[in-house]
Amino acid sequence: EVQLVESGGGLVKPGGSLRLSCAASGFTFSSYSMNWVRQAPGKGLEWVSSISSSSSYIYYADSVKGRFTISRDNAKNSLYLQMNSLRAEDTAVYYCARGLKYSSSWRLDYWGQGTLVTVSS
Amino acid sequence: DIQMTQSPSSLSASVGDRVTITCQASQDISNYLNWYQQKPGKAPKLLIYDASNLETGVPSRFSGSGSGTDFTFTISSLQPEDIATYYCQQYDNLPTFGGGTKVEIK
Numbered sequence: 001e002v003q004l005v006e007s008g009g010g011l012v013k014p015g016g017s018l019r020l021s022c023a024a025s026g027f028t029f030s031s032y033s034m035n036w037v038r039q040a041p042g043k044g045l046e047w048v049s050s051i052s053s054s055s056s057y058i059y060y061a062d063s064v065k066g067r068f069t070i071s072r073d074n075a076k077n078s079l080y081l082q083m084n085s086l087r088a089e090d091t092a093v094y095y096c097a098r099g100l101k102y103s104s105s106w107r108l109d110y111w112g113q114g115t116l117v118t119v120s121s
Numbered sequence: 122d123i124q125m126t127q128s129p130s131s132l133s134a135s136v137g138d139r140v141t142i143t144c145q146a147s148q149d150i151s152n153y154l155n156w157y158q159q160k161p162g163k164a165p166k167l168l169i170y171d172a173s174n175l176e177t178g179v180p181s182r183f184s185g186s187g188s189g190t191d192f193t194f195t196i197s198s199l200q201p202e203d204i205a206t207y208y209c210q211q212y213d214n215l216p217t218f219g220g221g222t223k224v225e226i227k
Contacts, residue, residue, distance in 0.1 A: 047218065061215065095164055107170040107171075109170075
């Protein structure tokens, strides 16, 4: 059974940093791209970042570029999101999601339950 | 960035009704579109991929169609367990989601 479990969320002051983790199990982690998607309270979904299976390709939303860094450790079946210079508008539930790519098709087929990040003084 | 415009933002329908949600892309995205369901307090769940393909295990009352810039998501017979917010998502470029459609029971 595919499982994605996020951790590392919490309360942080504006300008602070936080590192999120996502522990994966039930599939060959090193074969899949991974993603972070966030959802501000009462709002819709926003894609944040993607990393390819071997970390060769990394992408960010403009809203986090230069402040957030995605990484992975295939030996530990883990995905990370280092968040620096946090702002109030970064407050959200952050989801880890597996990316399934086949030919030209791509989708987020499994999601974790999310971890809440609150940026407030 | 490719903008995804979903409508309506909310709807109320009776059990057994046919429900239709539309999603319009700001430019041609071929069939590079997925649909997700999110129940309150839960993570999103993939329902439809590549505009019209049903994800394994998803009931056949859910369907999707469209290509280019205009897409449709349909629930053929609304059930109480379908109460959720539905999102379209394009992947022609960096992924973007529509604003969501909240479906409620009348």
